[in-house]
Amino acid sequence: METQRSMSKLNILVVDDARFIRERVTSMVREAFPDFSVMAVENGTEATRAMQQKRFDLILCDWEMPEMSGLEVLQWTRSQDDYKQTPFLMVTSRGEREYVLKAIQAGVNDYLGKPFTREQLVQKMVKALDKRQQLSPEQQARAAAMLEADKKATPAEASAPAKMRSKPKGLAQLRNSEQTFRCAIKDLNLREVKVVIKNEGAFPQVLEQVVVDIEQLSGDSVARINGFITSIQATEQKLDAAYVDVNVFFMDDDPDKLAHLSKYIASVR
Template sequence: MSKLNILVVDDARFIRERVTSMVREAFPDFNVIAVENGMHARTAMQQKQYDLILCDWEMPEMSGLEVLQWTRAQASYQSTPFLMVTSRGEREYVLKAIQSGVNDYLGKPFTREQLVQKMVKALDKRQQLSPAQQARATSMLEAEKQKQPTAAVPARGGVGKPKGLAQLRNSQQTFRCAIKDLNLREVKVVIKNEGCFPQVLEQVVVDIEQLSGDSVARLNGFVTLVQATEQKLEAAYVDVRVSFMDDDPDKLAHLSKYIASVR
């Protein structure tokens, strides 16, 4: 019962590795296999029976929704817990996943605590966790709750004319921000100092918008820099730099056109 097989599906290498690491830390006796797209996921499920599937939605060639629909069409996977992991949170997307048989929905970005909670909930319903596994997961969740966030790093800088608008989302909240610099690898934004900031190495989602309000791209990334724009404690603004993790050609094509338009 304890040696469960877990399948992680995500086209972003950083997220695959991060989710795999989180699962192994919480459940060291699980077998965790990670694949980079829906076609590989389908092949993996044909070769071995998995007890839980953690699948991204937005992937090239075969989306997470298509993986879910194929999974539910297989006799051996009709009741297997399937968690959709995605930056898409709109009601229409949630409804599509529910109608196709998803068990739960985990929005990017997420914390280890949130991931473990979802996994425990899904596996506990089928009585697949041993008492020792439940105890370890509970202990880890309690330790996560007691962690305190670190402060932003003060430095010098300034707020110039924005190259666009964006929303930066971590697992707790959404920050409205202006874009200071942007390329295909990273974005530098400025947010108002309201006493709460994203943390360095934290996973985030960046929704880039035109100044007109039209959407350009939704990109997964992680924070590489947080610093005040002035050398004083009460600095009004904070710079945040995010490195992108997405390899989706369509997203990069839209982003490339937008970058050219604001240069």
């Protein structure tokens, strides 16, 4: 393996079992750092194989994957002499304290919660690579300019979460990179969900990446499903409609999540 890397040509490894997220992260990295080389793989086994064949300078890895979890990839990475100090960013919809602590104990450098914006991803990458002085002044300037442009293009969203109204098919939380919406489930299958949120002036956007936390009727969490918004529509033809329907298409192919989802669907049908 090579032991020295060119500051202008770093190798980035993206690991995620959801194709949409792999493509999205790859696109974000290439837009921010066009001189980087980006490789994307769909599971931990492919990730460890790739790391044995090529030297990577930063790893962006999902936590919840079949066969080999992101935590197991991290533990394997830190057991390798060539990767003991390599920046490793865990990208996941799990934000509970116990999961964060496990990742820290295993040697993670930083934690990026799904869903996330390009600004948040680039900030984490710059922070990780700057610590090892792996970014050239030109790369730092380009990243800073892109972050500033993103701030100007994205208006600030209201911080208060929207309230929901009860529906017989259950409750959920819809999370984008800035806000959490309490919502009620109107319809649900293994590929998509329709939820309703109260109109309080702040909405997610069409094609925006989100996480849907579906809850059991008892209040226990069932699954955190990654997806993207396919449509948003007012529930009535009024400018001040009180509620809005949001359709989310699921991107997760995790067998465990799909199994939980199947049981939940059967329980509310």
